[in-house]
Amino acid sequence: MKRSLNRSRVKLYLWMGAAYLLFWMFVDLVSTPESFFKRVINNMWLVSYLTVLNFILFEYTIPFIRLTWKRVLLTPLFLFIHLMLYSFGLYAWRYIGIQLHIYFAIRMHPSIEKGVEYHFPYSLLSVLFFGVVRYTYDYRKLNADAQKLRMEKQEAELNYLKSQTNPHFLFNTLNNIYALAREKSDLAPESILRLSKILRFMLYEAGGEFIAIEQELKIISDYIALERLRYDESLRVNFNYDIEDMKQSLPPLLLIPLVENAFKHGVSETRHQPYVDMHLSVKSRQLNFVVRNSTEDVSEETSVRENIGLSNLRRQLQLLYTDYNLSVQQGESQFTASLKINLASHV
Known part of the structure; x- marks a missing residue:
């Protein structure tokens, strides 16, 4: 399935990513003010990854699965891939940030499994956040588009009625003049x-x-x-x-x-x-x-x-x-x- 990149949807996810980042900034400011600025940098790094991943999930993967019933058979495979990306993928993204010296290793994990277990709720919450915001936005937009369509339809019908009424009115008036003309x-x-x-x-x-x-x-x-x-x-x-x-x-x-x-x-x-x-x-x-x-x-x-x-x-x-x-x-x-x-x- 080939889909072109929709710029308006990209902007939507960028706004959702910024909102998700602000949410965690507030949480960190309240819970761990002593390491607030380091955590802001870390969250920026992690949220950038999750924003792209959620964009792929909601804009490509889910529509692809829904397209035909045959592709429902591929659902377990797609779910497994995304599960890996949201768990081990996020932890790997954290490791890349540490190696590039743009991520602060504030908390050390004794094993990869413990690290994945610690960060996985962060991913799941992002899926919930992006999903709720995305579907709420689409629902409101759909209602607005439907309302606009109804208004345009009503306006077209009203113009049609006016176009009927005016000639009808004119036709009757001309008939009156014709009657006078016949009588000279x-x-x-x-x-x-x-x-x-x-x-x-x-x-x-x-x-x-x-x-x-x-x-x-x-x-x-x-x-x-x-x-x-x-x-x-x-x-x-x-x-x-x-x-x-x-x-x-x-x-x-x-x-x-x-x-x-x-x-x-x-x-x-x-x-x-x-x-x-x-x-x-x-x-x-x-x-x-x-x-x-x-x-x-x-x-x-x-x-x-x-x-x-x-x-x-x-x-x-x-x-x-x-x-x-x-x-x-x-x-x-x-x-x-x-x-x-x-x-x-x-x-």
Whole structure:
């Protein structure tokens, strides 16, 4: 198995080696302050060996064993080799340090076996230390990467929903202008002018993550004015709002689907006394938007089928907020959509 050297993993083990060294420096300072500096030099020599050995164990040996079940048969051999390296290998590394005069022989051992027995717990503790730190780091990093992936996926889905909503909104508006043009209405030029204002907003102001509520109100007012051009005096539109701070942030075009739905699937299908009644309030970061519109007489038991605008809005709310409620109700001759959002619950 050929694996390239990962620099970030090397840095991780260097940091773990430094932490393991600091741990033993603290132990030596408390237990044997008289030989503290000599023991620091000794620990630096031993920890350098154990850092490399643990790097090989956790980054190469264990993954190699896990790769296929056939290699499990080699596990006893690998374990034996590492056991020798952690015991006799460490003692041999100590001996090399003594010969190079960079290791202080503070404690003399009567035999190699006694020396290995004395230093072996030092190795085992390093395996435990490096293993716990390494797997804790990987677990946290995996969770962070998974969270980042989820956020990127949600952002991509949200952008997709917006790319669906905006053309859908534009398509319906163009249909309105087309109807005026077919009737050779003198209102067609004015409707095109209002559409250009809406397009300018969508292109240059609605591209960010947030806009001020006053901008959302402006685009709703422009859309209502554009819709009014299609109807005579029989259409009644009431739009009032109570907002304590016009500069509060809101995702762009979030409320438009409810307004559009009231006209396209309500007023346009009402033959007598069509109306749209809308009320928006935002107080203490609590948004409440209620839209009522006329419909043809239908049974109250008739199930409500959400169009693409409402379906996309519901999914956008799921991605944007943790505390919200969108409810729709079909009455005998009235359709009601109610949206409540805790603006402080934005994810």
